[in-house]
Amino acid sequence: MKNNRLIYLIKGELIRLHKYKVTTISIFIAIIWSVLLFFVEGDIFNSLLPVLILVDATTMSFMYIGSVMFFEKKESTMSSMLVTPSKDSELILAKILSNTIHNFLSTALIITVFVILKDVQISYLLIAIAVILVTLYHTSIGLLLSYYQKDFTTMLMSVMLISFALLIPTVLFMLNVLTGDIWEYILLINPIQSANIIITQSFKPITLDWKYYFSLGYLIISGLLIYRFLVLRNFKNYAVSISGV
Amino acid sequence: MANIFEVKDLKFKYKTNQENVLKGINFQIKEGEIFGFLGPSGAGKSTTQKIIIKILENYQGNIFYKGKDLKDYKQDFFEDIGVSFEMPIHFSKMTAMENIRFFQNLYKKKADVERLMKRVGLWEDKDKMVAEYSKGMKIRLNIVRALLNSPTMLFLDEPTNGLDPANAKILKDLIREFKVSGGTVFITSHIMADIDQLCDRVAFIVNGEINVVDTPRNLKIKYGERRIKIEYKENNKIVEKLFSMEDLGKNKEFLNTIKEKDIETIHSGETTLEDIFIKVTGVTLDEKQ
Numbered sequence: 281m282k283n284n285r286l287i288y289l290i291k292g293e294l295i296r297l298h299k300y301k302v303t304t305i306s307i308f309i310a311i312i313w314s315v316l317l318f319f320v321e322g323d324i325f326n327s328l329l330p331v332l333i334l335v336d337a338t339t340m341s342f343m344y345i346g347s348v349m350f351f352e353k354k355e356s357t358m359s360s361m362l363v364t365p366s367k368d369s370e371l372i373l374a375k376i377l378s379n380t381i382h383n384f385l386s387t388a389l390i391i392t393v394f395v396i397l398k399d400v401q402i403s404y405l406l407i408a409i410a411v412i413l414v415t416l417y418h419t420s421i422g423l424l425l426s427y428y429q430k431d432f433t434t435m436l437m438s439v440m441l442i443s444f445a446l447l448i449p450t451v452l453f454m455l456n457v458l459t460g461d462i463w464e465y466i467l468l469i470n471p472i473q474s475a476n477i478i479i480t481q482s483f484k485p486i487t488l489d490w491k492y493y494f495s496l497g498y499l500i501i502s503g504l505l506i507y508r509f510l511v512l513r514n515f516k517n518y519a520v521s522i523s524g525v
Numbered sequence: 526m527a528n529i530f531e532v533k534d535l536k537f538k539y540k541t542n543q544e545n546v547l548k549g550i551n552f553q554i555k556e557g558e559i560f561g562f563l564g565p566s567g568a569g570k571s572t573t574q575k576i577i578i579k580i581l582e583n584y585q586g587n588i589f590y591k592g593k594d595l596k597d598y599k600q601d602f603f604e605d606i607g608v609s610f611e612m613p614i615h616f617s618k619m620t621a622m623e624n625i626r627f628f629q630n631l632y633k634k635k636a637d638v639e640r641l642m643k644r645v646g647l648w649e650d651k652d653k654m655v656a657e658y659s660k661g662m663k664i665r666l667n668i669v670r671a672l673l674n675s676p677t678m679l680f681l682d683e684p685t686n687g688l689d690p691a692n693a694k695i696l697k698d699l700i701r702e703f704k705v706s707g708g709t710v711f712i713t714s715h716i717m718a719d720i721d722q723l724c725d726r727v728a729f730i731v732n733g734e735i736n737v738v739d740t741p742r743n744l745k746i747k748y749g750e751r752r753i754k755i756e757y758k759e760n761n762k763i764v765e766k767l768f769s770m771e772d773l774g775k776n777k778e779f780l781n782t783i784k785e786k787d788i789e790t791i792h793s794g795e796t797t798l799e800d801i802f803i804k805v806t807g808v809t810l811d812e813k814q
């Protein structure tokens with residue numbers, strides 16, 4: 281019974297992502313990226329594709345869950361959800377998993393385009409693990425962020441700010457602006473850097489180093505802690521506050 | 526009859542409030558009755574509903590549902606109840622039926638949706654997007670939503686607000702049918718007629734306090750002025766006379782009047798529940814607080 285309910289909730293979320301045109305937007309964005317990257321050559325392409333996947337799995341995860349919560353608030357539908365037998369954890373997981381599925385598919389679309397067009401060498405298994413884990417993680421953070429935003433505009437602003445703040449050092453490092461071993465250690469506590477590592481190491485040739493395993497473990501453990509102690513614990517208050525009744 | 530709900534000394538304030546919004550209210554809801562909360566806007570009706578359906582949690586006082594502390598209930602409590610909020614709430618970009626099916630899948634018990642949709646006259650429009658529905662249709666869909674798990678208890682916050690008389694009648698009939706089939710109803714309203722027509726018992730609530738709880742009939746007997754108004758024709762003019770109902774059979778003037786005069790109309794002086802509300806609480810129902 282319980283598992284069925286979670287599946288129905290996820291199915292409902294996925295249908296609404298479609299009906300509220302979020303999927304249309306994400307396909308549109310994937311096409312734009314694909315067209316842009318198509319005209320980029322050689323080395324630049326090779327360093328841009330991982331950045332693109334990284335941005336898609338992090339910043340876009342924030343955006344999608346943020347907009348979903350915004351629709352939910354606008355229509356006061358959370359109130360109806362709160363008076364069903366669904367548990368808080370089921371409501372949250374439905375949101376997080378549906379958005380992860382959706383964003384995973386849109387990232388997969390971009391990767392597929394390049395595998396076909398540009399003969400990208402990539403481990404499908406590792407990139408799938410990386411994209412799913414990173415998307416799950418950042419969707420949860422995005423949900424947590426929306427707990428503290430009054431409206432969609434402030435949500436957008438803080439998402440931009442936070443992801444820029446976190447992305448900038450990582451991108452600088454990737455583009456070899458920041459150099460030196462010390463940065464490798466400092467940057468690892470930044471989840472976007474961990475995300476970066478497990479994404480870039482999914483490209484061939486595969487040589488997984490300690491940073492890969494550290495990043496993987498770091499994302500899984502800190503993700504579970506964030507879910508349990510921040511996302512789940514503060515959900516009910518937030519849900520009531522956007523219930524609009 | 527057993528009490529399905531027992532509320533003792535309930536106090537509540539929202540985070541932003543200075544004072545308590547509910548100031549220690551007491552009431553019981555009996556199994557199988559329609560229990561009404563009548564009071565002006567801002568009295569605390571919706572707040573009370575949100576507390577007894579477990580949406581708002583940080584209250585003081587005690588609430589028992591079927592003899593067990595409401596706080597000890599988990600999510601299975603919601604298998605048992607149906608709720609409609611002050612505003613009709615649906616996913617606007619889904620059809621009525623998609624909305625209903627989505628919510629129904631979350632429950633173990635399932636009502637016959639086709640029958641309900643036909644009953645409220647929405648079956649023909651079941652595949653329309655809710656965004657295309659009129660306000661009246663949304664409110665009717667809302668009641669279907671509240672009933673789709675065959676609840677044993679219904680909570681309705683201002684259910685007829687914004688409905689035209691024809692739709693309001695459909696809704697009131699549904700509420701009565703629900704009661705006849707064994708259900709219990711908690712209903713809030715600032716509209717006197719709704720409460721008067723539907724409720725077995727009513728609580729008057731003003732400014733977070735309950736002034737009185739009784740049946741509408743008892744309230745009328747207690748506070749109403751029991752008078753008879755007679756109009757008769759005399760010298761081509763209509764004459765109006767008022768008689769107290771006390772010892773009416775021994776009232777010579779009354780008896781002579783009906784014996785001798787050419788009577789046009791006889792009315793018992795009905796004091797409305799609204800008159801009584803004003804008398805008991807000192808405020809009118811459309812007063813903002």
Ligand SMILES: Nc1ncnc2c1ncn2[C@@H]1O[C@H](COP(=O)(O)OP(=O)(O)O)[C@@H](O)[C@H]1O
Pocket residue numbers: 539540541542546564565566567568569570571572573
């Ligand atoms: N979310 C809220 N935050 C702060 N105050 C509220 C909130 N909701 C209602 N109130 C206040 O609580 C009081 C009771 O409101 P409510 O229960 O909605 O009354 P009613 O349903 O009888 O109109 C009012 O003074 C109202 O302003």
Ligand SMILES: [Mg+2]
Pocket residue numbers: 567570571572611682683
């Ligand atoms: Mg209200």
